[in-house]
């Protein structure tokens with residue numbers, strides 16, 4: 396295996412799991428982002444760093460971006476991948492426990508990325524794995540690699556992750572990407588949040604009591620996107636999470652609560668950045684895809700680069716710069 400020296404990265408990430416954003420210190424998060432920026436600039440330099448290593452992608456829930464970007468990331472680092480995109484193709488269908496599945500897969504691989512519909516499944520998996528586990532989404536709980544993607548995208552246009560007014564719009568109750576990004580951005584100074592949702596889809600109380608209030612980050616709640624949008628630096632749109640609803644009727648009533656279109660974009664400033672973790676359904680009109688403020692496909696690409704950085708660091712394939720360990 397070829398190892399190379401990365402700038403400003405930390406030795407401390409080798410062998411670690413990432414279950415939620417708080418698992419890494421701010422310095423460690425920044426180290427992943429800095430390495431990702433280096434990879435964006437010079438991907439050829441990293442095409443061999445994971446040669447001989449194997450990533451498992453275990454997806455118990457549907458995915459396009461997360462699973463494929465993890466696999467593309469490992470392959471672009473020179474490693475290989477195995478796994479399943481459908482749990483019924485694994486011995487889970489025969490009743491095998493998650494603990495046994497993870498223990499088994501960790502005997503074959505160097506790092507595991509797992510998505511599971513149950514909150515807490517990734518933490519449980521990390522306790523039964525011999526290799527690092529990366530949470531690729533656990534129910535309505537967390538999605539930390541989407542957060543790394545979001546932070547990298549924000550840094551690319553704003554040059555910073557602090558001092559920003561960030562609007563979160565849509566399904567703030569079930570949207571795990573919102574929970575993770577709120578948690579991460581609360582750690583940077585000077586940010587403020589505008590939480591835009593129908594009352595039924597407000598951010599969970601535990602995020603308010605355990606994240607927003609202790610961090611002291613200023614936040615307001617409102618129901619009209621038109622009111623919020625003129626003051627925002629970043630607008631984080633989200634899909635109403637159909638798969639987390641208990642009944643279809645509520646979903647149908649709430650699914651089109653917000654639709655970002657040209658008329659609403661005309662109320663925003665020229666420096667607004669629109670993010671969306673995707674997939675989208677109706678909440679962003681395709682008519683704004685060509686607006687330079689629409690960043691969601693840039694986000695898609697950055698998701699692969701940031702996962703390259705994360706895989707390289709967790710597997711110890713990139714060594715810290717001399718003197719920084």
Ligand code: CP
Nearest residue numbers: 458459460461672673
């Ligand atoms: N953003 C995201 O998690 O997309 P997928 O569900 O397609 O992986």
